[in-house]
Amino acid sequence: MSETVAVVAGAYGGPEVLSVIDVAVPEPKPNQVRITVRAAGVNPFDYKSYSGAFGADPERLPLRLGVEAAGVVTAVGADAVGPAGPIAVGDEVITYHAPGAYATELVVPASSVVPKPVALSWEQAAGLLAAGVTAVHALEAIGVDKGDTVLIHGAAGGVGLVAVQLAVARGVAVVATASQAKHDLLRELGATPVAYGPGLADRVRAVAPEGVHAAADLVGTDEAVDVSVELVPDRLRIATIAGHERGGRAGIRLLGGVPGADPGTEIREAARLQLTEAAAAGRLRIVVSDAYPLREAAAAHREIMSGHATGKIVLVP
CATH class of the missing domain: 3.90.180.10 (Medium-chain alcohol dehydrogenases, catalytic domain)
Structure with missing residues (x-):
């Protein structure tokens, strides 16, 4: 068990409820990997999750934020195989869907991990998959x-x-x-x-x-x-x-995760490798408008809530 820092919402409301806390990171179990995060993508879902838009169950608090990140694999559990094959320590990867991705380190299912295209910066890689x-x-x-x-x-x-x-x-x-x-x-x-x-x-x-x-x-x-x-x-x-x-x-x-909408689960899962391959081949450009320090997640959320960001906003630990 190691320690990391993560962004959490301690209450429901606006960006003012966000804070950074110390959290424990367990050793990866079978079919899991541990990643040191180099950048995490910011998405509208992140602020909606603590705004009350999806309910305000106090049992969910403190609520960890983030769903996508790019980083380096630091430990693997047994049989850690992702969509592109076996995962090894030292691999540069992207993970999505990765709950709690606003952190310096996290453990995720191997099934959520794909190789990071060399052509992308860490910031670009962190903004590729959710969008x-x-x-x-x-x-x-x-x-x-x-x-x-x-x-x-x-x-x-x-x-x-x-x-x-x-x-x-x-x-x-x-x-x-x-x-x-x-x-x-x-x-x-x-x-x-x-x-x-x-x-x-x-x-x-x-x-x-x-x-x-x-x-x-x-x-x-x-x-x-x-x-x-x-x-x-x-x-x-x-x-x-x-x-x-x-x-x-x-x-x-x-489309999406709301009641009555098509979640497109199979399409979205299959799209991950299609997108990394397109980015690796130079056929897909990822525009990052701003990169904020992890501890300034509230400022990043205020920008994305404005609706005027060009391309992606990311957090950098």
């Missing part, structure tokens, strides 16, 4: 393929930037909503950017005069759902990862 598997799931759910035109809302966020690149690689024409300051990046990645806000549907029609075949709402606004329904004839080719209430009323696909 990446969500992007893959969204594109699969709406069935985009070569020759389609897809509308991606929230295209400059962590999930959005991956979804744009994956769709472009399939030969799909991407219309991407984002604030004006992020349009140059989206053009660089092969998308046609448009500004969100009043008149969005008309702006999309102007750049896609032959119509839009599918849409992915990655931001969760009423506008994203409503404009998608207005422009896409088949509601089964519209999906949302965040606008579940409005999306449910509109009859579109709901």
Whole structure:
């Protein structure tokens, strides 16, 4: 048993409830590995978990945070085999799904561990999988393929930037909503950017005069759902990862872990190696907008809660 530090929520509320505490790290059991964390990804789920959005059971407190990290394997249990094969001490890896990833060290199931692409920095690697598997799931759910035109809302966020690149690689024409300051990046990645806000549907029609075949709402606004329904004839080719209430009323696909949504478990698990292979080959760029020290997790959460981050935010122990 060794000691590490981890970020926890000591109560339900806003980022002010976060603190860093000492925690014990056990030796890995069979099919487990211990990892020294070099960077941990920050995701909306992390702050929602202590906001009360998923309930406020006091028995869950203090609540450890984080679901993805990149680091170095320091110990392995018996039969530690991940999706890419046996895992050994010294391996540079990414782990997802990894509860409690906001830490300096953690023990995770070997099944959650994949090799880190050499081409990625630790910060990029820590931001690859949670956003990446969500992007893959969204594109699969709406069935985009070569020759389609897809509308991606929230295209400059962590999930959005991956979804744009994956769709472009399939030969799909991407219309991407984002604030004006992020349009140059989206053009660089092969998308046609448009500004969100009043008149969005008309702006999309102007750049896609032959119509839009599918849409992915990655931001969760009423506008994203409503404009998608207005422009896409088949509601089964519209999906949302965040606008579940409005999306449910509109009859579109709901994705994620909320009741009634498609969790896409098999798609997401299979996507992990697809994403690491694409990143290793230079076909997938991971944009990290900010890296905060682990002890400044509250500041990182305030930034991601603003909804204006470009790409991923990560924590560095």
